[in-house]
Amino acid sequence: MKSLLIRGARIVDPSQRIDRVSDLFVDEGRIRAIDEGLSPEGAEVVDARGLIAVPGLIDMHVHLREPGFEYKETIASGTAAAAAGGFAAVAAMANTDPPNDCAAVTEYILEKAHRAGGARVHPIGATTRRMEGKELSEMGEMVAAGAVAVSDDGLPVRDANVMRRAMEYATIFDIPVIEHCETPELHPGGVMNEGYWSTCLGLRGIPRASEEISVRRNVILAETTGARLHVAHLSTKGALEAVRQAKERGLPVTCEVTPHHLLLTDDSVRGYDTRAKMKPPLVTEEDLEALLEGLADGTVDAIATDHAPHHEDEKQQDFDHAPFGIVGLETSVSLGLDRLVRPGIISLNRWIELMSTGPARILGVEGGTLAVGAPADLTLLDPERPFRVEPSVFVSKGRSTPFADWELQGRAVRTIVSGRSVFTLP
């Protein structure tokens, strides 16, 4: 493999507290040097003046849909979309068909990802067999095959005793238990946040207590078991407060939020736009502000997209019948740069921590750093490059996004995995 010299980039790496203009040299798939005036022989030179080089971004929550739902997304299309969005790695949720609840499926995913050659894939195994919430999955076998965490994402583990045992068992492998926190009993048929807009629109509501009750239960179980709990797609002020309190007590609890929960509220459902139908649902301004505060003060550990591609026809239905979920891989970076970093809600350094270093730490995977010797996963960002969200040209098979037609500034221009460019913006 040809070595690579990234010349003149602003290098920002929260893991090493680096923020300076420098050259970066990559050889044999690893980072070899960060210094000024490097000129190794034979290296391909990338003129990166005006660009920002950061540790390869990691989206720790995506749905690649394969095996089973290849019409929505394949591992190849999903990892290509990730690369095009600036992600060097993604963690793939287990709710495929069959679900990733055994080593054979984990291996299948890794093999497909390897062949696809886009972003890296870190498989997440199911917490319970068939994601039924009854019996534990073969976590040990899956971890040995390459799974980095367990989660029944899409479904909460409803039985507290099963959750307790899952957490206890997961401690053997020191993997996080990622939980979709929801209390479905509270909202039969719920399709959006319960509030003023659900009343106006006559849509069944999902109360915010649904998430908060579940987060609080799981925090207590994490304390009971000593397990690492990671709260997926946290959306409400109350749930964030529960995580904040858990952290203050020193519990190993982490959480992620999505760009859509940081930027949109439930008034986006007006007009019954199914592109605003997601789970957890979009909530209120008060929640949104609390989440932004959580980004800034360190309560939030990661930004993840919950990239959930669906076929166009499935989303083209009345609101009740359309599936929950939107795509996010190709919009996350520009939304973050334009709407979080540019207005100064968080610093660039903090954003990279949330997009790379944080996810790597939670999942316990390589990456999230530009340290010498680390795998050469990196993303080059152009903070000035304009980006109009045009779903018709997405690499993902999914097209549904509430950010369609948004005009943003800043995007990923090159994604490098193990020293190899998997995406280069023309």
Added chain:
Amino acid sequence: MTLASHHLLDIESLSPAEIELVLETSTSFKEVGERAIKKVPALRGKTVINLFFEPSTRTRVSFEIAAKRLSADSINVSSAGSSVVKGETLLDTVKNLEAMAPDVIVMRHPSSGAPHFVARRVESAVVNAGDGMHEHPTQALLDAFTILEAKGRLSGLKVVIVGDLLHSRVFRSNARLLTKMGSSVTVTAPRTLLPPFVERLGVEVITAVNDAIVDADVVMMLRVQKERMEGAFFPSVREYFNLYALTVDRLKRAKQDVILMHPGPLNRGLEIESAVADGPYSLILDQVTNGVAVRMAILYLLAGAS
């Protein structure tokens, strides 16, 4: 004057002037129903499809009679007899109907917003005949027409709406229409059947029905929608009747010339006493009669007025 929109999807998007236009137009069409030959040629050559994805007798027949009295050709499609049971999507169903060039699609659907979804995708005028828990605009218009007939005005009245507000599209449409037209609306229901933030619709909330009903000009009862209740909303029919049903005694707290309305179908003995439903204050059957006139007005304004 015509309606600003090509469709009638909800009361929310109608202006007071548009509501007045519908009500005035309804007055002239009511007279048609009183003639020996109940037919005018206003929509001759026009096609109206009644597309009902939910069981309905009253509303469907009302629209059908309205279309026929205007000389339109009307066709009824119900979900039990449609391709939906074969797995066809709503979009495909509607696109196929659209290909046969109807002028108006009257649509009832159990999902809120389904007519909005359809209206964005077809050329025909779409009339919402009730969507989920969202709106039932023609019901609110016929209720307003009935109130206007009885009281001579819509402004300055105290209207009390009682019952299952949470699941009621009739409530949502009426609250919007009546507040828009200058009435004050008081709602009363068990806390479990009140939608969140309901007061932001401009209504006053009083959970004790006996207090709410004092000095009411209009009492509007809502059906307890047992079929939509998947949770424990109230402990028993007996307790609901005791606390919230409209009884002769309770109605005495309202004004002497109070009128009583109900969109039907009635749950006698659950939300309303028969002596009240059939009593002198009841305009329940007038509402049904007026429904035809109001729906004629709507069809005419959307498909016939030039």
